[in-house]
Amino acid sequence: MADEKQNPNQISIELSEDMAEGVYTNLAMIAHAQSEFVIDFIRMMPGVPKAKVKSRIILTPEHAKRLLKALEDNIKKYEANFGPVKSIEDNPKFPINFGGAMGEA
Structure with a gap:
């Protein structure tokens, strides 16, 4: 039999199919x-x-600060692989332009 010792600091994370699809925002x-x-x-x-x-x-x-650090780390890794992320204005203006022609009624 295989020795099944678990690391006490290891957690198991479950990701359902619905959650794995994600939500675009x-x-x-x-x-x-x-x-x-x-x-x-x-x-x-x-x-x-x-x-x-x-x-x-x-x-x-505390978790918000951890999230900030994790995002900073991942953005650095992303930019190392794919180049700089283009920055837009610091504060979005409303209504946000989605890049297409503005419709008229």
Whole structure:
């Protein structure tokens, strides 16, 4: 029999098929209180005045800082492989232009 000793620091993560598909969002809004950060991931569609929150993540300040560091690390690795990520304006202006011609009614 194989020796099945588990590392006590190892965790098993389950990812369902539905969750593995992911959800596309093109806007995130962040709010915070003393004990938590709230990140709303939103999908805006051109010509639609109402945007929907597709996912809300609530983090402790400590986990928010870990997420920031993990994103910074992954962006550095991404840019090392694929080149710099193009930056757009620091603050998006509303309504957001999706790159196509503006429609008229």
